[in-house]
Amino acid sequence: MNISIVLPLYNKAPFVKETLQSVFDQTKLPFELVIVDDKSTDGSLQIARDFLYSNNTFTRNVRVEIVELEENGGVSVARNVGFEKTTGDTVVFLDGDDLYANDLLEVSNDLMINYSMDFLIIGIHLFPSNTFLPDLGKLNQKLIPIFDDVYRIEEPLKAVSSMHFYMGLGSNVIAKRKWMESIQFYEKRNFYEGIDYWYKVLKRVLRKRDNSIGLLMGNRIKVREVAGSASRKKFGAWYEIAEAPLLNSCKGSENRYDKLMMGVVGKRWLRYSIKNLKTVKQKIIFIYKYKHLFKNQLYYFFLRTMNR
Structure with a gap:
């Protein structure tokens, strides 16, 4: 399974180095990393370039492409452009201030192969508030345990439409690109656009009857709560x-x-x-x-x- 990471980047200078480090530290490296700079004005892109240059072992083993947009279009535009540049069979988005646990890609790869999952939702850890989502205590009836921190979602549409479920927050989904093709993030609004996007993809995946939908918990994605971000504006x-x-x-x-x-x-x-x-x-x-x-x-x- 070849995993492509799309990293939309806009004015994340204080955080992008740590975010890239979390990708470099993966026990299973991605197949490719596509960075889409959305006309940053704070030197974010140069920080990313310098970090890539200083970690040439990573760039020798992973295809890296940097795309520079001519004008600021918003995170949805950057994600859509980045997706079109990917060539892997599996795609995940990573915001420029969030962090992966070092085993995220390896565990996700094994789960998706061994349990025929084309769509895997990742539990998130919001920091610094130290909030964990989703709240499994209110979702147990919709989940079938596979082993520690891993669940098969019995009725996916029923689960994701619960008030206690969170999908599309912090780019917390890994999916096969064949289900994502021709679906785009809505570009005119940059709030809750991830929920809309991934809900459309999920419904397409479920048209294939033998597909299973998974949930991986265990603090695998850390989503940074940043003052001034869309959710706190x-x-x-x-x-x-x-x-x-x-x-x-x-x-x-x-x-x-x-x-x-x-x-x-x-x-x-x-x-x-x-x-x-x-x-x-x-x-x-x-x-x-x-x-x-x-x-x-x-x-x-x-x-x-x-x-x-």
Whole structure:
């Protein structure tokens, strides 16, 4: 199995060296590393180049490609460009400030081969808050243990549409590229775009009946909580907040799990928006503008209750 890593890079100068080190330290090296610089202005790209140059043993064994975008397009654009450059049969994305445990690729490779998994979700460790996701205590009925920290997800769509599940946060999915081809990250909005993307890929994977979906826990991906990142950005006005893409891509669908996903993403997005608006006035305007989404949450609550 040839694993390609796509690393979108934009102004991660304080962190990119540590992120690359976590790739270099893998017990199974990736087949290739594609770095897409999204017009960084803080020297991130030069730091990455210098680090690669000083670790030429890695570059002799791993195909490395650096792509420099002519203008800043956002993380979704960088991921889409990077994916098109990959040639491996398995693809994973790594944000420029996150970290891999040194056995992530080896363990993932063995699981996907030995248990016919084309789609593997990785549990994440948020730091410095020391939060671990997902919360397995609330998901046990949806998981079948294979061995320590490894589970087969019995009903994948039911699991990922649970309020307690997290997929697409911190790029925590490894998948076979054949299922990812022709699906793109939504480029006009850079918030919760990963959830929308991976949900589309998962539904495509599940069309093949004999595919199993896995969950790997054990602190394999560390997601850094950085002030000023998209998930922590503060807004002066309600209209500055980009709507989560899945709320549009699943809009009007009669599929039960699409509706459940809209409920999950909608609730998180509404909570995030209210929390990050700076003034009470803007919070009130936001609630008025999106009152239909607040009303819909009651419907989604009853739908989740019936889906347990």
